[in-house]
Amino acid sequence: MALLELTDVQAAYGSVKALHGVSLSVEEGSIVALLGANGAGKTTTLRAISGTVRKVGGNVLYDDQVINLRSPEDVARMGIAHVPEGRGTLAQLTVWENLKMGAYVRRDGAGVKRDFDRVVSYFPWIGQRRDQVAVTLSGGEQQMLAIARALMLRPRMMLLDEPSLGLAPLVVRDIYRIIETINREEKTTILLVEQNARTALSAAHHAYVIEVGRIAVEGAATELASQESIRRSYLGY
Amino acid sequence: MQGVVQQIVSGLATGGVYASLALALVLIYRSMEALNFAQGEMAMFSTFIAWELITVVHLNYYLAFAITIAVSIAGGFLIERIVIRPVEKAPPLTVVLVTLGLFFVINGVAGLIWSYVIKPFPGPPGFPQAPIEFGGVSVGLQDLFLIGMTVVLLVILYAFFQYTKLGLAMRAAALYPDTSRLLGVRTSRMLALGWGLAAGVGAVSGMLIAPIEFLDPNMMQPILLYAFAAAVLGGIENPVGAVVGGFVVGVLLALIGTYVPGARDLRLAFGLVIIVAVLMVRPGGLFGRAHVARV
Amino acid sequence: MRFAGLSARAWGTAIVLLVIALLAPLFLLDRFNTIQFAYVWALAIALIGLNVLTGYSGQISLGNGAFMAIGAYTTAILYFKLKVPYGLTILPAGLIAGLAGYLFGFPALKLSGLYLALATFALALSASPVIKNFDALTNGHEGIVLPTVTDPFGFGLTNEQWLYYLALVIAVLLFVFARAMLGGATGRALRAVRDSETAAAASGISLSQFKTMAFGVSAFYAGIAGSLYATITAYVSPDSFDLPLSLSLLVGMVLGGLATLAGPVVGAAFVVWLPIFAQQAFHNKPDISYGVILVLLMFLLPQGIVGGVRQLLAWYRRRSSDGEPTAEAADLGPAAPPHAAERGTGGS
Numbered sequence: 001m002a003l004l005e006l007t008d009v010q011a012a013y014g015s016v017k018a019l020h021g022v023s024l025s026v027e028e029g030s031i032v033a034l035l036g037a038n039g040a041g042k043t044t045t046l047r048a049i050s051g052t053v054r055k056v057g058g059n060v061l062y063d064d065q066v067i068n069l070r071s072p073e074d075v076a077r078m079g080i081a082h083v084p085e086g087r088g089t090l091a092q093l094t095v096w097e098n099l100k101m102g103a104y105v106r107r108d109g110a111g112v113k114r115d116f117d118r119v120v121s122y123f124p125w126i127g128q129r130r131d132q133v134a135v136t137l138s139g140g141e142q143q144m145l146a147i148a149r150a151l152m153l154r155p156r157m158m159l160l161d162e163p164s165l166g167l168a169p170l171v172v173r174d175i176y177r178i179i180e181t182i183n184r185e186e187k188t189t190i191l192l193v194e195q196n197a198r199t200a201l202s203a204a205h206h207a208y209v210i211e212v213g214r215i216a217v218e219g220a221a222t223e224l225a226s227q228e229s230i231r232r233s234y235l236g237y
Numbered sequence: 238m239q240g241v242v243q244q245i246v247s248g249l250a251t252g253g254v255y256a257s258l259a260l261a262l263v264l265i266y267r268s269m270e271a272l273n274f275a276q277g278e279m280a281m282f283s284t285f286i287a288w289e290l291i292t293v294v295h296l297n298y299y300l301a302f303a304i305t306i307a308v309s310i311a312g313g314f315l316i317e318r319i320v321i322r323p324v325e326k327a328p329p330l331t332v333v334l335v336t337l338g339l340f341f342v343i344n345g346v347a348g349l350i351w352s353y354v355i356k357p358f359p360g361p362p363g364f365p366q367a368p369i370e371f372g373g374v375s376v377g378l379q380d381l382f383l384i385g386m387t388v389v390l391l392v393i394l395y396a397f398f399q400y401t402k403l404g405l406a407m408r409a410a411a412l413y414p415d416t417s418r419l420l421g422v423r424t425s426r427m428l429a430l431g432w433g434l435a436a437g438v439g440a441v442s443g444m445l446i447a448p449i450e451f452l453d454p455n456m457m458q459p460i461l462l463y464a465f466a467a468a469v470l471g472g473i474e475n476p477v478g479a480v481v482g483g484f485v486v487g488v489l490l491a492l493i494g495t496y497v498p499g500a501r502d503l504r505l506a507f508g509l510v511i512i513v514a515v516l517m518v519r520p521g522g523l524f525g526r527a528h529v530a531r532v
Numbered sequence: 533m534r535f536a537g538l539s540a541r542a543w544g545t546a547i548v549l550l551v552i553a554l555l556a557p558l559f560l561l562d563r564f565n566t567i568q569f570a571y572v573w574a575l576a577i578a579l580i581g582l583n584v585l586t587g588y589s590g591q592i593s594l595g596n597g598a599f600m601a602i603g604a605y606t607t608a609i610l611y612f613k614l615k616v617p618y619g620l621t622i623l624p625a626g627l628i629a630g631l632a633g634y635l636f637g638f639p640a641l642k643l644s645g646l647y648l649a650l651a652t653f654a655l656a657l658s659a660s661p662v663i664k665n666f667d668a669l670t671n672g673h674e675g676i677v678l679p680t681v682t683d684p685f686g687f688g689l690t691n692e693q694w695l696y697y698l699a700l701v702i703a704v705l706l707f708v709f710a711r712a713m714l715g716g717a718t719g720r721a722l723r724a725v726r727d728s729e730t731a732a733a734a735s736g737i738s739l740s741q742f743k744t745m746a747f748g749v750s751a752f753y754a755g756i757a758g759s760l761y762a763t764i765t766a767y768v769s770p771d772s773f774d775l776p777l778s779l780s781l782l783v784g785m786v787l788g789g790l791a792t793l794a795g796p797v798v799g800a801a802f803v804v805w806l807p808i809f810a811q812q813a814f815h816n817k818p819d820i821s822y823g824v825i826l827v828l829l830m831f832l833l834p835q836g837i838v839g840g841v842r843q844l845l846a847w848y849r850r851r852s853s854d855g856e857p858t859a860e861a862a863d864l865g866p867a868a869p870p871h872a873a874e875r876g877t878g879g880s
Contacts, residue, residue, distance in 0.1 A: 050419060076421035088416035090409050100402070101409050105421035153420070272646055274653065323831045329646050330592060334786065335830045337594070337779055341823030348819070458775065462657050465650055502665040509654035516651065517642045 003028040003189050009058035011048045018044040020213040031190045033204035035197045041213040042193040043085050046159045050082040051075045077105050081155035087146040091135035102152030119148045140171035160192040176203050197235040201225040209234045244491045250380035252487020253387030257442035258464035259479035261435040268411045268431035271332035275339035277461030283309040283440035284447050306437045313436025317429040347454040358447035466511040472522030557693045566692040572800045573699035574760035579796035581753025582785045589746035595655030596754045597778030602629040603755025604762040608676040618763045625759035626752045633751020637744030656778035663770040675769030695764050
């Protein structure tokens with residue numbers, strides 16, 4: 001069952017149109033990768049889902065509800081955690097405060113406590129550096145913090161914007177391992193956007209390639225990865 | 238020597254009032270990077286409400302104090318929703334002009350309801366008039382009350398922002414509004430809450446100064462100027478700075494007023510000088526960054 | 533055919549209006565209204581100055597009432613101490629106020645937008661107490677009474693009419709002066725300097741000089757307006773120059789828009805007539821109405837004065853065949869909404 005479905009979504013920044021009709025669907029419990037070059041519209045697609053950018057056409061269907069007009073706050077409260085471009089770390093706040101903000105909308109104190117513990121089990125260093133100011137963390141740690149914070153929402157779906165950006169390959173590998181673990185154990189649906197196609201395809205079940213605001217190619221991740229012509233034309237390797 | 242200490246204490250007391258209003262200014266500046274020129278008038282209006290409660294309804298002073306704060310918080314919240322929200326996303330100077338409009342309206346309405354006749358306002362009851370002696374220096378208890386209230390205010394606000402969920406959310410919403418929205422924070426509501434809190438803090442400052450300066454619709458205008466001076470001196474984004482700035486300004490004004498001949502009426506001009514001098518030399522204030530690329 | 537930046541048609545309209553203005557007190561206006569219009573012309577002078585400051589150099593001032601006070605008190609003190617006839621005090625009033633403004637322009641250079649607003653706000657608040665303080669010179673809170681003015685040329689004008697024409701003539705002269713200074717090629721050059729540092733370097737005018745001059749000029753105009761105010765009222769006191777005066781100048785400027793022709797007159801008329809209207813309607817000072825109108829204006833112009841000016845420009849351009857913009861965009865703050873750039877997201 002498709003948890004998220006975009007139908008011919010068009011979005012604009014002011015008068016500049018960035019998406020010209022994006023259609024994709026994400027099955028519940030799967031990891032879907034959205035790939036493409038810089039400026040193709042990957043980030044804008046995520047923003048269109050979370051309500052951060054103005055949509056001028058098309059439909060965004062989440063859990064069978066049309067969420068076109070919802071504000072970002074409301075979309076978050078529906079269980080979609082968007083880790084934005086640049087990670088959106090609350091830089092001057094501490095690690096712990098970042099996590100607490102992740103749990104802001106939740107009312108179940110016991111559940112939040114359990115999730116804190118779970119997050120620390122994924123990222124042990126968080127337990128030891130709770131009071132460290134977030135801006136002093138390394139890039140990789142900030143990415144992990146961003147994912148941890150998103151987990152505190154207890155999201156049904158996570159939107160990850162370029163989780164590998166600017167990180168060393170070993171760190172990227174760790175992060176993706178955690179993404180896969182979250183998907184497997186928490187059953188969280190994940191839509192991730194990447195320029196680094198190879199890594200994304202190794203983790204994803206399904207993939208789309210976006211070009212100039214439109215979907216160019218889609219298919220099972222293994223298929224896209226195995227077809228050399230597609231890799232050469234669209235994915236750059 | 239005794240005279241100087243006395244002046245310093247007295248200066249700290251009025252400085253506490255400036256500090257409280259400066260705290261309100263800082264609260265709003267941190268939420269939306271705009272200066273609320275109507276902060277003083279809002280505080281004045283709150284004080285008039287307290288006056289009604291005390292002299293007309295004959296409520297106990299402390300009860301009236303508490304009710305006034307609560308009403309002011311609600312009032313500040315509403316003002317933000319109605320008057321500021323339409324221009325939330327506009328350039329900061331537009332917001333400034335709106336607050337100036339608010340200044341006019343509140344002052345006019347207060348004048349309409351209560352006239353411009355000066356009224357006395359009671360201080361906290363139960364304080365003996367006789368000053369207490371500290372090593373040969375006599376200090377008024379009312380002054381200590383003022384200083385104490387200011388410190389209490391700062392502690393309460395600090396605790397609120399540091400240790401409560403709502404306080405954390407307000408900090409996050411002010412610093413990182415876009416990301417906060419992605420976490421489900423209703424940033425607009427946080428802004429309104431910020432205005433509410435600021436109004437409550439302003440009400441305290443008004444009620445503290447009214448016994449000394451007497452109550453009339455124009456009474457907070459000089460206080461606003463000194464509060465701006467305090468906030469600028471301490472660093473417009475820094476609550477602790479605002480309080481320190483307030484005490485410094487209060488003491489300086491008291492000392493200058495007493496010991497520099499003929500300067501008593503020039504204190505407002507002195508406030509102007511502080512503002513301009515600090516902004517020119519170190520715009521971030523004592524506790525802010527040295528060079529701030531500010532609007 | 534253009535002269536000083538305006539087309540023939542614009543000048544034609546202006547001349548027709550001027551003729552009406554010249555004839556009005558003789559045929560249309562009673563004594564009370566004649567005096568009110570005298571105030572309008574005086575205030576329009578102050579607003580022209582404010583337009584120059586905000587429209588051309590992009591600096592906002594909430595404190596020009598203080599410069600009006602300087603001009604008014606120069607006139608009053610010259611009479612009070614030295615018995616100088618009012619006519620000879622007008623220019624000195626402007627010059628002294630202009631000097632004060634020019635000097636204030638130096639610290640103002642380091643402040644911009646919000647902080648300049650704050651500093652000029654403080655200036656406006658300080659004017660009255662400073663006047664009261666130097667009471668040996670200013671007669672403190674009692675103020676200074678000035679003699680009533682009569683028509684010196686024997687034209688048979690009433691006092692009110694004479695004051696009306698005095699203010700009108702000076703306003704017209706100063707308007708033409710401003711126009712000549714800032715219209716056409718000079719104006720374009722100045723605007724280029726304002727908008728680009730390289731143009732500034734090329735033309736040999738530094739941006740700082742330009743900005744301090746602008747403060748000086750706006751204060752000069754305010755000073756002359758203040759002097760006329762004093763003469764018309766025949767009395768000055770510190771309370772005439774309080775914060776509401778400066779703020780009503782601001783309201784007048786915002787309402788009138790930054791068009792140098794109609795703006796100041798419209799704004800001035802508003803500032804003068806609103807209190808009278810409010811008096812009759814609300815038995816009160818005009819504060820509430822000013823405030824409500826200011827707030828509503830800002831709602832309508834969410835992009836601030838800049839956006840309003842652009843809309844005004846577009847409207848004006850569509851209405852007349854005058855291709856030359858008469859109003860300038862002022863950079864009064866960030867063009868983007870305040871939350872557009874988040875601080876320290878601690879990115880990659």
